[in-house]
Amino acid sequence: xxxxxxxxxxxxxxxxxxxxxxxxxxxxxxxxxxxxxxxxxxxxxxxxxxxxxxxxxxxxxxxxxxxxxxxxxxxxxxxxxxxxxxxxxxxxxxxxxxxxxxxxxxxxxxxxxxxxxxxxxxxxxxxxxxxxxxxxxxxxxxxxxxxxxxxxxxxxxxxxxxxxxxxxxxxxxxxxxxxxxxxxxxxxxxxxxxxxxxxxxxxxxxxxxxxxxxxxxxxxxxxxxxxxxx
Amino acid sequence: xxxxxxxxxxxxxxxxxxxxxxxxxxxxxxxxxxxxxxxxxxxxxxxxxxxxxxxxxxxxxxxxxxxxxxxxxxxxxxxxxxxxxxxxxxxxxxxxxxxxxxxxxxxxxxxxxxxxxxxxxxxxxxxxxxxxxxxxxxxxxxxxxxxxxxxxxxxxxxxxxxxxxxxxxxxxxxxxxxxxxxxx
Numbered sequence: 001x002x003x004x005x006x007x008x009x010x011x012x013x014x015x016x017x018x019x020x021x022x023x024x025x026x027x028x029x030x031x032x033x034x035x036x037x038x039x040x041x042x043x044x045x046x047x048x049x050x051x052x053x054x055x056x057x058x059x060x061x062x063x064x065x066x067x068x069x070x071x072x073x074x075x076x077x078x079x080x081x082x083x084x085x086x087x088x089x090x091x092x093x094x095x096x097x098x099x100x101x102x103x104x105x106x107x108x109x110x111x112x113x114x115x116x117x118x119x120x121x122x123x124x125x126x127x128x129x130x131x132x133x134x135x136x137x138x139x140x141x142x143x144x145x146x147x148x149x150x151x152x153x154x155x156x157x158x159x160x161x162x163x164x165x166x167x168x169x170x171x172x173x174x175x176x177x178x179x180x181x182x183x184x185x186x187x188x189x190x191x192x193x194x195x196x197x198x199x200x201x202x203x204x205x206x207x208x209x210x211x212x213x214x215x216x217x218x219x220x221x222x223x224x225x226x227x228x229x230x
Numbered sequence: 231x232x233x234x235x236x237x238x239x240x241x242x243x244x245x246x247x248x249x250x251x252x253x254x255x256x257x258x259x260x261x262x263x264x265x266x267x268x269x270x271x272x273x274x275x276x277x278x279x280x281x282x283x284x285x286x287x288x289x290x291x292x293x294x295x296x297x298x299x300x301x302x303x304x305x306x307x308x309x310x311x312x313x314x315x316x317x318x319x320x321x322x323x324x325x326x327x328x329x330x331x332x333x334x335x336x337x338x339x340x341x342x343x344x345x346x347x348x349x350x351x352x353x354x355x356x357x358x359x360x361x362x363x364x365x366x367x368x369x370x371x372x373x374x375x376x377x378x379x380x381x382x383x384x385x386x387x388x389x390x391x392x393x394x395x396x397x398x399x400x401x402x403x404x405x406x407x408x409x410x411x412x413x414x
Contacts, residue, residue: 092367102367142364144371149332151304153297156332158362158371203364216366 036076041122045074048185050227055086064090064208068223072114077121080128084110088136088210099144100158106138108211114173124179128189132171136210139164140203160202167209168197171221183229191221264369265399271307271327272356272377272397275404279412283324286343286410288386290320292328293340304328304339309401325404330397332373333360343386343410350386355379358397374398377405386411 036043052068059065068086075081089105114130144158170193177187193212200206208214213221278284292304303318307327320326331337339354357379363372375397382390388409397405 095367098367098370100364100367100371142362147371149334151296151302151329152294152331152334154331154334156373158333158373160362160364202361205365207364207366 036078037121039122041076043076045077046229048072048074048227048229050187050225052086052223052225054222054224055088059089063092064088064214066108066211068211070225072227074229077126078116080114080116080130082110082112082114082130082132084112084132084134086211088138088208088212090208090210092207094145099147101141101143102207103141104138104206104208104210106136106210108134108136110134110171110211112171112173114175126177126187128173128175128177130173130175132173132191134169134171134211135167136212137164137166138206138210140206142203163201163203163206165200165203165206165209166198167195167206167212169193169195169212175223177225177227185225185227185229187225187227189223189225191223193219193221264365267399267401270330270372270374270397270399271401272330272406273325273327273401273404274406274408275325276323276408276410279409284410285322285324286320288321288343288345290326291318291342291344293342294338301340327401330356330358330375331360341382341387352383352385352387354382354387354390363398372399380406384411388412 048071050070050072052066052070055066055068057065059067066086066088068084070082070084072080072082085107086109087105087107090102091105092100092102094101110132111134112130112132114128117127117129118125140160140163142158142160142163146155146157148154149156172192172194173189175187175189177185179185195212195215205215276284276286290306292306293301294304295301305328306317306320308315308317308320308323308325328339335357337356337358339356341352341354343350343352356377359376359378361374361376363374365372377392377395377397380390380392388411391407391409392405393407394403394405396403
């Protein structure tokens with residue numbers, strides 16, 4: 001089937017437009033963007049841990065997904081350095097059409113920072129824009145049950161075992177969260193992902209990449225986080 | 231604009247983005263982004279001694295022996311006037327392609343040149359390494375190949391020169407120049 005590039009182009013344009021919109025402030029506002037508001041609230045506001053429910057649901061409902069948690073530092077309710085750690089897994093067994101099996105599982109991490117874009121920084125709501133660098137190193141097994149060569153009729157075995165791969169990518173994040181009760185927050189984030197370097201050995205393309213998702217489907221991703229201030 | 235109103239507006243944006251993303255995810259899940267041409271074949275170009283393309287005047291058929299011992303004629307594919315044609319006998323063409331086995335160290339082919347007077351057969355042995363090729367779980371398993379050696383008898387073929395070793399989906403790469411003997 002043919003590719004549908006106009007959709008990805010449209011989404012890319014939408015994402016870029018939104019980011020430009022968010023970044024479209026005056027020159028003085030740009031200086032403000034990087035400054036810390038001066039008030040009586042202390043600079044260090046503590047840590048928060050969060051768990052992603054979307055990856056968990058994907059793991060339960062499909063043949064790939066990830067378990068992911070994050071640790072975030074709250075600097076004056078404005079800047080939030082963050083480390084995200086996860087374990088991605090795919091187990092696609094005996095595809096009914098192609099009879100291919102694809103297996104991989106590996107940890108991954110992302111590091112980055114979020115900025116609270118709201119003017120009222122210390123309220124119960126937060127709106128974030130952020131950037132992440134992510135990396136994973138993983139091994140892939142692709143196997144197909146033996147099949148007959150269409151011309152010569154010999155049995156053909158197809159197996160790529162333990163192919164060592166690695167992936168570096170960047171994510172632009174746009175998210176929001178709200179205080180539900182005490183230290184508990186719930187939040188969404190939308191991610192625009194861009195691969196920056198990769199090594200996939202004998203495979204031209206790997207299918208599911210731990211933490212990144214299925215390459216080629218879409219560059220957008222998302223999280224739904226349960227967040228606890230600690 | 232107050233923060234609350236701004237937040238509300240941006241939450242709408244996020245909801246819209248998620249809706250778009252979900253739609254895209256659904257579309258992409260049902261889309262199969264596989265190569266349109268997923269057959270792997272070896273391209274031959276017939277040349278005269280000066281190196282110019284030569285259309286053969288004898289008919290050419292290519293036979294191989296299957297696992298069960300049966301000799302079969304291979305499909306010969308040609309590309310002319312923007313159209314692909316599958317033939318079992320080639321005549322009046324200067325280029326063609328032949329299938330290659332998925333996973334076998336050596337293919338043995340019998341090139342049969344026939345005119346009104348006689349049939350001349352050459353045996354061609356093509357050695358290769360087979361490389362499993364994976365695009366996606368939605369795309370059929372395929373093999374690419376690295377041609378490592380070729381040898382042949384010299385009844386009608388003067389020489390068969392390996393010019394590109396790598397056999398992939400690329401149908402524009404010529405792998406062999408076939409120089410027929412003159413006077414056959």
